[in-house]
Amino acid sequence: MKISFVGSGNVAWHLAQAFEDAGHWICEVYSRDTQKARQLASSLYDTNIQPDLNFSESEANVIIIAVSDDAIESIIQRIVLPEGVILVHTSGTRSLAEFQNLIEIYSDVYVHTGVFYPLQTFTKGIEMDYKSLPFCIESKNELIENKLIQLAQSISDNVSRMDSDERFILHVAAVFASNFTNYLLTISHDMLDREQLDFELLKPLIQTTIEKALVSNNPAVAQTGPARRGDWKTTGRHLEYLQETDEDWTEIYRLMTDKIRNFYISK
Template identity: 35%
Template sequence: MKISFIGAGNAAWQLSRSFENAGETVMEVFSRHATHARDLVKYLYNAHIQEHLDFSESSSSVFFLCIPESAYAQVLPELILPKDATLILVTAHFSLNEAADLYDPVRENNNPIGIFYPVQYLQKGVNTSFDQCMICIEGDSPTTELLLSAFGKKLSKIVYAVSEEERKKIHLASLFAGDFTRLLWNQAEGLLKEIELESHLIQPLIRNHLAHLQQNFPYLNRAEREFLSHPRYVRELKDELDSNEYKELFEQFVKMIKKGE
């Protein structure tokens, strides 16, 4: 199937190459940053750079919108697709109905619209496997969902049709498990650097926690619970933090851990 990409960032970089490896043909890549489109096209077989949002003459039948959600209000009203082509939004949070209103407020076009959400951290320049990645789909009709499911199964064994509310819950869960955890890792790294130690020294600890997590072991052992129940020790640790925000966060974590006992 011939497909095109609007956007040339992290999601487009990963999905375009993965779909080509799965047998699809990427025809065009559009980006408001021409250098980004040029960089991506170099990694694709036959794709060329599209310089505007009028795709009415394109031979593609599916278009993946891989841009920040903050740009939807600007891009969707300008977008012109071939008749009956499917528009697929790569988004975790945006409403399907809201996107349809932006793209075609008076419902003059016959373009099906769907959402394709790979629950994965995507970064261009780094090869990412989708094989074990959950892919969430939502379509404006059963036919659209069948198409989305077919695309999902080209990349992953785990494809779920979800509602908007379910998708937002999954997105929130991914933030806690991924982005927020990375933020805490950065803080841990900073604390070690303050005493001139390398962050790799606690990576065995992280690997062990992940192994225990996968086996559903309790996240705190008895000694750790007793330690966090001692006010003086907790206060001394909190005082090691320079940022008031992290001090407050530390207090909240301790409270939640004690509450979860």
């Protein structure tokens, strides 16, 4: 397929290179930051830098809007599309109906719409196994949906049809599983750094914790720690230290301890 990207951030950076490696042609890259568009295009074989949002002469079969959720509407207001192109976004939360409605308001030509959501945290320069990367695909047109599924399957073995409501719930769960988990790890790092202790000491524990959660049908069975055991003497000592150290850490510790305790009491 011939593919163009609106956006040059982490998602576009990874998907563009994965698609090219699978034999697709990345026609154009547009970014409001021309330097970033140039950097992405330079990492690809034969990709033009799109100077503006006028894609009317583009040869692309699919145009992928890979920008923040807040920027999608602004892009739709200004983009000029070739008739019949497949236009998709990569958001976990923006509904297909909302996306389609914006196209109907602002586009002067008929285009097909869809969702091409990769469920992953992306960082430039960090390689990943695209074959296991989950893609959630949606379109109201079955033929277009099948084309998007085939596109996703050209780089991944983990492709699902998923409607907007299901995708939204998946995104909420992903925030707990990834974003909140990473923030807790950041607290752990900063706590040790404050006391001049090495974060490397925690990495075997972190790895084992994640591995245990992944091999279990329910991570709840792998829960350990003083709150799970009801060891309130230990949690009390922890809170004494935290209250002298950081108010936010204290609040988070108390909340998590209470939630873990209440969860297992209810069981």
